[in-house]
Amino acid sequence: MLQQLATRRRMLPALIVVLAIGTLGIWGCADHPTDYENPADGIVTTKTETALIEAATLMEWIDEGRLNSTDPNSRDKVVVFLVGTPAAYTTGHIAGAQLWNSSTEYALTRLEGVAASGSMVITGPVLDTILSRSGVDQYTTIVLTTADDFNKATRAWWMLRYWGFPKERIKVLQGGDAGWVLAGNTLSTEVPTVTPSDFSVRDLAAYSEFGGDFRVSIGEAIRAVDAINSGTTPDVKWLDVRGGVDPVAGGKIGPAQLDSWNAYYVAGTTATLQPVADMVAHLATFGVTEATPLTYVNCQGGVKCSVPFFILDGILGWPTQSYNGSWGQWSAYGNDTVADAWETDLVSPGTATSRSFGTWTPGTPVLDPVSHAAYGIADPRANQIENEDEAYFSSGGTTTPPPGGGGGGGGDSGC
Template identity: 45%
Template sequence: MMQRFVMTRRSMLFSLAGLLLTTVLTLWGCGGGGGTSSYTDPNASITTTKTATALIEPATLKQWMDEGKVNNPDPATRDRVVLITPATAAQYAAQHIPGAQLLNSSTELNYNRLEGVTAINTMVMDGPSIDVLVKRFGINQNTTIVFVPSKGQNAMNSARAYFTFRYWGFPKERLKILNGGETAWETASTAGSWSASYALTATVPAITASTFSVKNLYNGSTTTNFNVRFSIGQMIDLVDKINAGTIKTDASGVAILDERGGFAATIPYIANAATYNNGTNTVLDSHANYYGTVTGSFKDTATLTAHLANFGVTASKSMNYVYCLSGMRASTAFFVLDGILGWPVTLYDGSWQQWNGYTSLATSPVTAAWRTNVNTSASVALNRSANGLTFTNTTYTESGNLAGISSGLAIDPVSNALYGSITDPRANQMLNEDKAYFTSGGTTTGGGGGGGTGSGC
């Protein structure tokens, strides 16, 4: 009798222990219950596509292919992987990694949008445009997205795509860039004697479109995803506050990095920015020549950290602001800081083409409050642009190939007359428009994905 009681008690204990273990694993795998999805808690549904950083190697992608994750037809699985190749239509048609889809780098990465008192064509895409891509690529709440640099391009366009998806609410845990792109893929294939099924191909995959929307990423309480981008008004205000001493640039303050490169002593730049003279080589990715044959591979973390420290960009900064000529090259810096190092970063995507159009030099100059070639103090030199003395004519060039001052920005006469302050919230039109779209309410969980109830839950 006693023995039977002991055995029964042991069985009960084992049953309770098993139940407890099952509960713990369920909570760990499903974000602790409470209906959390993979986007309200980015780690909730990420299982085998978890990686240390947003940069992955060819061997990792091959493993995901071998496991059936790439273009998995089951929209409910939490291990779906979609490959996106930012490239020209011709580059994609010639060859791409099997299963990859085209993001046209010539037409789908930059948009002409009104901001401040002008429109400019280097801006991040709007809500309806990102939703067109999301649906076309078959992306839903369970998808991990891998951007693959095309052969013949560097990582810049993939980094721009990464920034765009981050801006529109996708968590970085669901976004990856293939280090070295198609070039590294071919190298790894040769070294590993991979079968012909992994060879670059011209075959376009058949993809079932999703019904997912970026609106579904809004959790009802935050729009902090938009903090990864700065507007022209915000950038001018930042510079004014640094000049006035109310924002610091010390070890725990902010840093501004001008990532145009190839600087001559006479080229103006945004005041308080760190610049470098590295010819055509960026300090961030390891391509041989910015305008020529490239690999799209990134330098190792130690090298990246050391390079950035030379320009005052460190992990201890409260924020690192990056810009370039058009917002494209600075997207590479954004990816390094956000996706690899995990440091705070904001991209000013209007960049120099927007900044140098806000002057008194254009045929139709912007209103005085917005001008970037002015001294904002009657007693102290507080120029909004450094090398201010040279920022008075349109004759200089950058790196010998890029025109200096933009005189062709389309001044919006209504905005130019109406917004007499750089901090007028109405003048941040893109942010207002995008927040309104993002928070307007999704209508579906996307692609039959079951509201985030994927495998294991």
């Protein structure tokens, strides 16, 4: 008994110390939260209402020193890309902005389905080159602007979403460079000096998902049309936003409704979107609402249709998918040399409804002998681009995830 009492007396001071430390910890969290520094607390760029930002917001971030920041402790740097030609960049750009060359880094010819097609999404290594030379890392919010049509910036937005970038880490500048100047700012001709990074889209796999669901391949497009024609997906909508199309003489994808990419712009501008309420009202004329389960968009080559994709995904948060090959690829598959399962000017199986509407002169696709002989439209091997890209995305990165996950949008303090 005496031994037990002695032991308890020896333990008492230790217990008092433990209780004191615990009390101090609780006091520190409750009354002095600033004593704990959460690296996610200083993140502001991920908290905009939508992915569309005004010039004033970008200027605020620049004034805060976020643009091309070299601060090793920064968890919220900004990189601005002018998406356009070298000539446009040389003429003038937002000070500190870097070039995303729309002539060479915007689209590739790649094998998909039974033939190679142009205007396809760029590969992971190509995007890695753009991002790493520009200093983008896991703590970067990318702002896209253009000196041309708004669709230059939104095509880049769509490609970044496809490659797994969290929505909160990509912004598009309302009005582009013209809007920047209209807000009272100036352009520069100086090329910024930036510190490259070793960032790769493969690093995104640690906290984000590959965005294959944002892109529609030719096989998926044919199956989607067949499903609409058969009545399997009656509430799904399809918008063709090429603009100025004669559907009888020029042809279109069967269930697509004809819209125009620039119908969403403020009149007299090429890069300024209308107020949200006006765009929602315009979409409603095609039956596209918040309740629509999915809206497909296409154009000629996957550029113009990135405008409604951005509006639906980046502003409204409604389900949408962009048909990458669009009418350029679809119309080529109307050639009689294409196997019937892939031919786009035939009726959907089990229906009397054609996959296409109108008449056109199809191109002559260069058929791949292996895929044309072996693959059907539902064969996953025929989705070569997404198979290749997802494998690259998942092949392992080298950087650590940002605080809070999801591109560094926040995180718990632990208190």
